[in-house]
């Protein structure tokens with residue numbers, strides 16, 4: 376991946392996701408401060424950054440969930456904000472913290488996601504069964520989503536994002552609350568998906584996971600891209616975690632809080 380200048384069109388070959396000068400302000404707070412980058416087609420791309428860095432805001436603008444103040448996003452060359460229907464067909468999204476229709480059962484929710492995409496009912500039924508089995512949710516297919524645990528909710532939302540076999544998957548914190556066995560299952564599904572030409576973008580705080588799982592990474596802080604490229608380019612001989620701390624700053628702020636040692 377390369378960082379692009381704001382305003383320049385997507386390069387050839389067409390990236391799976393191209394961001395151009397994205398910016399967003401909430402009141403007096405600049406959440407995203409002009410982010411431009413290309414995510415190559417077929418890459419497994421990590422987006423990392425400290426809390427409040429602007430990752431969710433950037434991914435929301437990239438996927439048509441939040442209108443940018445400036446800039447735009449292209450999915451496989453299709454402008455998300457001028458051709459939203461065409462762009463949305465190309466992607467599956469696992470948003471962070473967005474409410475699901477949780478009065479449906481898990482099976483109904485994923486079926487609904489497929490039918491909303493205009494898919495054939497028989498194809499949907501077959502894929503729902505396969506997805507529930509792959510994500511170890513078959514036994515809870517008939518349980519209301521409102522009664523799912525946090526990890527099960529993540530998995531059913533992921534199934535809903537996968538049902539139409541999109542070319543690009545954008546997953547905000549897909550492993551949060553997910554147990555290690557399920558996380559390994561999900562990683563296996565995503566690895567196969569990338570191996571067959573799909574593109575995955577994940578945001579995560581777990582550097583070790585990103586280093587092992589992704590081939591590209593962008594480090595975002597204070598609404599800007601601090602570094603982006605292949606994981607090996609960005610970590611530059613160090614671990615991704617050490618490089619992250621170096622880039623973002625902070626580190627050992629363990630002074631103070633003496634009162635915590637007074638019991």
Ligand SMILES: Nc1ncnc2c1ncn2[C@@H]1O[C@H](COP(=O)(O)OP(=O)(O)OP(=O)(O)O)[C@@H](O)[C@H]1O
Nearest residue numbers: 401404405406424425426427428429430431432433
């Ligand atoms: N709807 C909103 N209204 C006001 N401020 C917001 C809103 N959404 C995000 N922000 C602010 O924008 C900044 C970026 O938030 P964002 O959620 O994009 O960060 P993040 O990198 O995803 O953080 P985290 O890793 O903690 O999930 C933060 O300062 C946050 O408080």
